[in-house]
Amino acid sequence: MNDTTLSVEHLGYLFTKLKATVAAQRVLVLLGPDEQGSWTPALTHGVTAEQAFGDEPIALPVLVKVTQQMRPFFTEKADDLAEFDSNALLLSGIQAVLCVPLLGGRGQVVGMLYADDSRPAAGFRYTDMLNVQNLAQGLRARPSRPIARPAPAAPIVASGPRIRLRSQEEVAFFVQLSTLIKAGIPLLQGLEALAKQAESERVRELSERILKGLLKGQSLSEVLQAHGEFAGVVVSLVRCAERSGQLALSLELLAQTLDKQRNRSLRLSSSLIYPGFLMLLALAMVALMPTFLLKSQLEFYQAQKMKLPGLSLAFLKLGQWLSHPLGGLTSVLLVGTLLFWLRRPEQRLRLAALRQRLFERLPWTRRLQRLYWECLVLSSLHMLLLAGVDVLEGVRMAVESSGSFLWREKQPQILADLRNGEGLAQSLAASRLTSKSTGPLLAASEEAGRVAGALGWISRILESDFDHGLDTAGKVLEPLIMLLLGVLVGLITLASLLPSIRYIQEL
Numbered sequence: 001m002n003d004t005t006l007s008v009e010h011l012g013y014l015f016t017k018l019k020a021t022v023a024a025q026r027v028l029v030l031l032g033p034d035e036q037g038s039w040t041p042a043l044t045h046g047v048t049a050e051q052a053f054g055d056e057p058i059a060l061p062v063l064v065k066v067t068q069q070m071r072p073f074f075t076e077k078a079d080d081l082a083e084f085d086s087n088a089l090l091l092s093g094i095q096a097v098l099c100v101p102l103l104g105g106r107g108q109v110v111g112m113l114y115a116d117d118s119r120p121a122a123g124f125r126y127t128d129m130l131n132v133q134n135l136a137q138g139l140r141a142r143p144s145r146p147i148a149r150p151a152p153a154a155p156i157v158a159s160g161p162r163i164r165l166r167s168q169e170e171v172a173f174f175v176q177l178s179t180l181i182k183a184g185i186p187l188l189q190g191l192e193a194l195a196k197q198a199e200s201e202r203v204r205e206l207s208e209r210i211l212k213g214l215l216k217g218q219s220l221s222e223v224l225q226a227h228g229e230f231a232g233v234v235v236s237l238v239r240c241a242e243r244s245g246q247l248a249l250s251l252e253l254l255a256q257t258l259d260k261q262r263n264r265s266l267r268l269s270s271s272l273i274y275p276g277f278l279m280l281l282a283l284a285m286v287a288l289m290p291t292f293l294l295k296s297q298l299e300f301y302q303a304q305k306m307k308l309p310g311l312s313l314a315f316l317k318l319g320q321w322l323s324h325p326l327g328g329l330t331s332v333l334l335v336g337t338l339l340f341w342l343r344r345p346e347q348r349l350r351l352a353a354l355r356q357r358l359f360e361r362l363p364w365t366r367r368l369q370r371l372y373w374e375c376l377v378l379s380s381l382h383m384l385l386l387a388g389v390d391v392l393e394g395v396r397m398a399v400e401s402s403g404s405f406l407w408r409e410k411q412p413q414i415l416a417d418l419r420n421g422e423g424l425a426q427s428l429a430a431s432r433l434t435s436k437s438t439g440p441l442l443a444a445s446e447e448a449g450r451v452a453g454a455l456g457w458i459s460r461i462l463e464s465d466f467d468h469g470l471d472t473a474g475k476v477l478e479p480l481i482m483l484l485l486g487v488l489v490g491l492i493t494l495a496s497l498l499p500s501i502r503y504i505q506e507l
Contacts, residue, residue, distance in 0.1 A: 014102075029043045058114060063099060095117055095120065096123045098128060100129065113136055177190055177191070191214070233398060274474075396411065399414075413431060442455075
């Protein structure tokens with residue numbers, strides 16, 4: 001039999017998760033095949049190890065096919081087994097089969113996750129296969145003992161005030177922690193080193209707090225969840241990493257993903273700085289020019305009992321209002337009220353939702369916004385599936401952590417489609433939030449059984465499209481704002497010249 005890298009703890013965890021993931025009469029974890037092509041049942045449910053190859057045989061032709069192709073196989077109905085011309089399979093009465101290979105470090109098949117059902121109208125859904133495949137991929141690396149912790153009687157609450165890390169500090173924390181663990185330093189010693197040597201005071205304080213939680217018997221994921229400032233996708237990834245024994249690699253992947261998301265956000269913010277500055281300049285011109293430049297001139301013409309043009313009169317009223325103490329006080333109160341309103345998190349969320357809906361209505365910002373959120377959701381989903389999170393939970397956490405209100409509105413529909421057996425590509429395409437190229441690429445990856453890996457390079461393609469669209473939008477937006485400034489300057493100039501021209505004509 002091939003040398004498996006799965007420990008007894010790994011097999012037990014696989015078997016427990018497999019039974020909880022699929023609803024089947026018989027569930028088996030098989031080891032093999034050996035040089036003679038034989039399989040050894042390691043753990044079974046609904047059938048004994050002797051019966052699996054004797055009185056109640058499993059679908060050996062399916063095992064052979066999956067071993068040769070190294071791709072998962074599942075049936076939605078009994079007709080899907082017609083391709084296997086086997087009397088033994090026909091006599092066994094099996095109506096539905098789900099079979100996912102366990103691959104070793106060198107890519108060879110070292111085991112099989114198997115489930116079947118002989119009940120009429122039995123069948124497995126695509127999401128069942130995908131969830132079991134992610135389970136198999138999540139436990140592909142070196143063995144470690146999963147720690148079974150009892151559920152706490154009360155929620156774990158972080159002691160002390162919350163530590164709000166900046167985005168770069170969060171990335172630096174996970175990069176440094178993963179580097180220390182990869183170097184062979186235990187987690188406790190690594191956190192102790194960060195608590196003493198980290199450059200950021202907030203990172204040092206966070207490391208000390210996590211270290212105290214670990215010494216109390218909590219897991220890293222429990223401490224991060226109690227901290228309250230980390231997204232659910234971060235906590236879930238760390239929890240899956242603790243179970244699979246790949247904490248260092250998962251933290252490194254998490255740091256890379258967070259760094260990409262941070263760079264994408266910084267790129268978006270930096271591209272809006274110059275247009276935003278020009279817009280503020282335009283508003284300042286509208287507010288200050290009538291007050292300090294046109295007010296005296298227009299009041300002089302008005303004192304001469306000359307009828308002012310409508311544009312000049314409007315600027316005169318604006319200047320008089322802003323220069324009046326009551327008007328100035330009202331303006332300051334309005335600005336202060338707005339800033340105080342924006343300090344509340346729920347109001348900032350409302351403003352963000354309003355901004356997203358506004359951008360969705362504008363044709364030149366709609367595509368750019370959709371590319372941004374799609375890239376963010378798919379990159380988070382890629383990270384979660386690689387860690388072994390099932391598809392439904394991965395989609396839910398990726399959407400909720402994205403901050404997109406449009407995706408959150410479509411989330412129930414996407415999850416319902418997945419529960420009904422639809423593929424991930426079809427479910428996302430039905431939401432109409434993904435680009436046209438995502439559907440075919442994701443569908444092809446589903447056929448090949450490489451969804452988690454495909455999501456990574458699909459998100460990279462979308463990121464490239466987003467960068468190109470952002471550059472194009474910046475090149476288009478800058479002349480438009482300059483045109484707006486020119487129009488405002490022209491209006492102010494016109495408002496000052498029209499009364500002068502009329503006054504000269506009346507002399």
